[in-house]
Amino acid sequence: MVKKPYPFHKPFSPLRRLLRRTLSGRHHRHSTAKGPAVPPTEKLQGQTVIVDVEAWLLMSRLSTFPYFMLVAIEAGGFLRGLLLLLTYPLMCLFGHDMRLKAMIMVSFFGLREKEVLRVSKAVLPKLFLEDVAVQGLEAVKKARMVVAVSTVFPRVMVEGFLKEYLGVDTVVGREVMVVAGRYVGVIADDALAAEEMMNKGKHDEGVGLVGVGGKMHHLFSRNCKETYAVSEADKAAWQALPRDKYPKPLVFHDGRLAFAPTFSAAIAMYTYIPFGIFLAIVRSMAYSLLPYRISVPIGALTQSPSRLGSASPSPRSPTAPLFAELAAEVTPVALETRVDMFYGTSTKPASKVLDPLYFMMNPRPEYRVEFLEPVDTTTVADGEEDGHGRDKSHSIHVANRVQRVLGEALAFDLTEQTRKHKYMMLAGNEGIVKVKANKS
Numbered sequence: 001m002v003k004k005p006y007p008f009h010k011p012f013s014p015l016r017r018l019l020r021r022t023l024s025g026r027h028h029r030h031s032t033a034k035g036p037a038v039p040p041t042e043k044l045q046g047q048t049v050i051v052d053v054e055a056w057l058l059m060s061r062l063s064t065f066p067y068f069m070l071v072a073i074e075a076g077g078f079l080r081g082l083l084l085l086l087t088y089p090l091m092c093l094f095g096h097d098m099r100l101k102a103m104i105m106v107s108f109f110g111l112r113e114k115e116v117l118r119v120s121k122a123v124l125p126k127l128f129l130e131d132v133a134v135q136g137l138e139a140v141k142k143a144r145m146v147v148a149v150s151t152v153f154p155r156v157m158v159e160g161f162l163k164e165y166l167g168v169d170t171v172v173g174r175e176v177m178v179v180a181g182r183y184v185g186v187i188a189d190d191a192l193a194a195e196e197m198m199n200k201g202k203h204d205e206g207v208g209l210v211g212v213g214g215k216m217h218h219l220f221s222r223n224c225k226e227t228y229a230v231s232e233a234d235k236a237a238w239q240a241l242p243r244d245k246y247p248k249p250l251v252f253h254d255g256r257l258a259f260a261p262t263f264s265a266a267i268a269m270y271t272y273i274p275f276g277i278f279l280a281i282v283r284s285m286a287y288s289l290l291p292y293r294i295s296v297p298i299g300a301l302t303q304s305p306s307r308l309g310s311a312s313p314s315p316r317s318p319t320a321p322l323f324a325e326l327a328a329e330v331t332p333v334a335l336e337t338r339v340d341m342f343y344g345t346s347t348k349p350a351s352k353v354l355d356p357l358y359f360m361m362n363p364r365p366e367y368r369v370e371f372l373e374p375v376d377t378t379t380v381a382d383g384e385e386d387g388h389g390r391d392k393s394h395s396i397h398v399a400n401r402v403q404r405v406l407g408e409a410l411a412f413d414l415t416e417q418t419r420k421h422k423y424m425m426l427a428g429n430e431g432i433v434k435v436k437a438n439k440s
Helices: 010-023 053-057 065-076 078-091 096-108 113-122 124-129 134-141 155-165 191-198 217-223 263-289 321-325 352-360 394-410 419-426
Strands: 048-052 145-154 170-179 182-188 206-211 226-230 333-338 366-371
Touching: 048 053, 048 134, 048 217, 053 134, 053 145, 053 155, 053 206, 065 078, 065 096, 065 113, 065 124, 065 263, 078 096, 078 263, 096 145, 096 170, 096 182, 113 124, 113 155, 113 182, 124 155, 134 206, 145 155, 155 170, 206 217, 263 352, 333 394
Parallel strands: 048 145, 048 206, 145 170, 206 226
Antiparallel strands: 170 182, 333 366
């Protein structure tokens, strides 16, 4: 008995029913083959747009390996990343769809659902934003509603990026099966997800944006009143979205890797890691054994001001206002770290102890220290009371003033994001560790 080949469109049959029910009208008007590849933005204004993520929003159908490698390393660890690296050459012998399923299996199997969600919100957006196409984003910017369809990535990998940074309303993609809060690495039936999305709203006819020759082209054409298809030749003239043009600034980013882990870059990293560990040990010994040129030690309590210390560190966080009450004058010190392979910071509690190790494993780690002009903490700003009766918000104004000086020195744009916002975005909590009181 000959086994029939598994059709690609079968897992997307619920999506097909969804688009037909959501976007179907009394009449359908299909685009011709000679129609324009990129529609005028005025024509899409106020419309419901169904967009193929890989064909329109991303610059190229780049190898999906870097994205799955990030999930494997950041959510599963470096050993899982090594397994993906070693098996990837064998996966390249498979067809495109089978290769994707194999990478999903290796990258997702056994991972906690919560951890993958954290990586999708805090790590992957940086890499996705670097590959966004200006022309594709402009095409959907004025749409009334945008439904993004990904035929490559699991929905959990792209949903945070698409909704948080590109303003997409609904995301449809592959669903990875979850059992007891952990992924089993198998593509699940999309029926439940599609049924849920059917109930999210009824819309009139929509406009479809799809890639030429894509496996969703036929589905888009049958369920959209108009379909615009873009080819790789058309996209050759497209431009990557500049960082200053992001719809929403990328303020917070987490993760260990400071580079895009392409296949060749990942090979170089794993080849370097044994030497990097040895280098970190040597640097630690030099730090501990060699004498210091500066003979005056400066005490400081990390991320907390103290009257016993002379410094008030505030790494990656809004400046704590309490330091303004400790001295009449403070000297802001701008610290900038520069790495080329591993970031020495992490919001994961289990990984923070390894922050110094990863920083010293970099081939050329660099700290730039700049002592700025002293700031008088007793200066009274307009609207504040002076003397002992000054307003309690005085220290907050001083902290904002110091933070503004540090931002200018580091070429940072100031935001209204707080420490709470940072940890909610990167770690899913408020950054507060609850300590149980000892019963005596």
